[in-house]
Amino acid sequence: MKRHKAEAKKKAAKEIDSQKQEIGTSEAQAEKSEKSIAVSSEDRRRIFVMHFNGDIKASALSHLREEITAILQVAKTGDEVLLCLESPGGMVANYGLAASQLARIRSAGIHLTIAVDKVAASGGYMMACVADRILAAPFAMLGSIGVLAQLPNFNRLLKRHDVDYELFTAGEYKRTVTMFGENTEEGREKFQSDLEEIHVLFQHFVSEYRPSLDIAKVATGEVWFGQKALSLGLVDELKTSDEYLTHSAEGADLYQVEYKEKKNIAKKMGLAAEAGVESAMTRLFSKLAAWRHHAQ
Numbered sequence: 001m002k003r004h005k006a007e008a009k010k011k012a013a014k015e016i017d018s019q020k021q022e023i024g025t026s027e028a029q030a031e032k033s034e035k036s037i038a039v040s041s042e043d044r045r046r047i048f049v050m051h052f053n054g055d056i057k058a059s060a061l062s063h064l065r066e067e068i069t070a071i072l073q074v075a076k077t078g079d080e081v082l083l084c085l086e087s088p089g090g091m092v093a094n095y096g097l098a099a100s101q102l103a104r105i106r107s108a109g110i111h112l113t114i115a116v117d118k119v120a121a122s123g124g125y126m127m128a129c130v131a132d133r134i135l136a137a138p139f140a141m142l143g144s145i146g147v148l149a150q151l152p153n154f155n156r157l158l159k160r161h162d163v164d165y166e167l168f169t170a171g172e173y174k175r176t177v178t179m180f181g182e183n184t185e186e187g188r189e190k191f192q193s194d195l196e197e198i199h200v201l202f203q204h205f206v207s208e209y210r211p212s213l214d215i216a217k218v219a220t221g222e223v224w225f226g227q228k229a230l231s232l233g234l235v236d237e238l239k240t241s242d243e244y245l246t247h248s249a250e251g252a253d254l255y256q257v258e259y260k261e262k263k264n265i266a267k268k269m270g271l272a273a274e275a276g277v278e279s280a281m282t283r284l285f286s287k288l289a290a291w292r293h294h295a296q
Contacts, residue, residue, distance in 0.1 A: 045252045046079045049245070054087025054124055058094035065101050066259040072108050080111045080252070083131070084241045089122025089144060092198055098123070099205070102130040115241035116140045121223050122148075125234070126202065129209045135244055136235040138226040143234055145206060146221025147199045149191070155182045210234075 048071045052060050071081060083102065089095065105112045114120075114131035121144035128134050128142070136142060158165055158180060165180040176187040176194070203219045213233045229235045245254060 046075070047082055047245075047248055047252045047254050048075065048079065049082045049084065049254060049256045051084045051258070052087065052098075052127070054085075054090065054095070054098075054127075056090035058087070058090055058098050058123065061094060061098045061101070063259040064098060067257045068101055068104055070259070071257055072104065072110070075108070075110050077109060080113060080248075081105050082241070082244070082248075083112070083114045083127075085114050085116055085120050085124060085128055086118050087121070087124030087127065088119050089124050089126075092123070092147070095123025095126050096205075099127045099130050102127055106130065106132065113244070115239075115244055116142060116235070117241055122146065126205060129206045131209075133237070134235040135237050135239045135241070136226045136229060137240045138238050140226045140229075141223050142226070142229040143218060143223045144221055145202060145215075145219040147195045147202065148221075149195055151177065151179055153178075153183060154180055 050064070050067050050071075052064055054060060068081075075081070087095075102112060102114075111133075112131045113133045113135065114128045115135040116124075116128060117137045117140055119141045120128040120136075121141055125142055125145060155165070167175060167178060167181050169175050173190050176191040177183045199219070203215050206213065206219070207215045210233065218232055218234060224232060224234065226235065226238050230238055248254070
């Protein structure tokens with residue numbers, strides 16, 4: 001009887017040891033699996049996605065610089081930045097600074113891709129050319145590597161109404177052309193010379209980032225659609241930003257980066273009042289235009 005009890009205890013002990021070994025193996029496998037998942041997640045490259053919708057003043061620049069600064073603080077080798085760019089261009093200094101902000105990404109060794117779904121012309125293309133790779137939708141408009149300046153002159157109108165306009169300057173070329181004074185041929189020539197100089201700087205900037213581009217052929221101020229832009233070397237591939245992101249998501253983690261400034265109640269009320277005044281003025285001008293059309 002005692003011998004049977006001893007054998008039963010011995011058998012039970014063996015079963016317990018076996019279960020412990022199985023539990024230990026399962027825990028080890030689970031731990032190994034968790035480590036594998038963690039390593040796999042860390043190894044996946046990351047794509048940081050930004051958007052830039054440009055106006056004539058490149059107003060989105062203030063947000064762009066903050067977004068780039070945030071990305072550069074966490075990005076590492078192998079990561080990528082995708083900028084979805086839409087801009088017809090605008091002020092030279094503003095877009096020059098926006099392009100310089102994008103150059104920070106390349107200087108940090110992070111791959112920069114720029115996708116143009118609608119338009120990147122003039123200052124917009126100045127930004128786009130900084131990219132390691134430019135994508136464009138088939139009917140996106142690109143190029144306009146040129147410089148434009150225009151202004152009316154009211155001098156004869158003022159003279160007809162016996163209004164004198166006086167302008168005081170120090171420095172021979174402090175003011176070359178003016179809207180209200182009488183412009184001289186010398187002033188016009190100097191103003192044109194300034195435009196040509198900016199155009200040369202624009203061309204050098206594009207050539208620096210896209211050396212294979214025949215700059216003399218494309219720096220005419222013309223705008224081309226996607227397919228023609230591809231054949232000229234202005235872009236690298238015809239593809240929409242949606243298509244690129246969908247395909248990239250299979251092997252990368254996507255992060256949308258957007259800078260938002262918290263507004264206090266006073267600022268919110270001010271913006272609402274400004275929008276209300278702007279809306280009222282728009283309606284007024286529309287009614288005046290309709291009234292003039294009816295009167296004619």
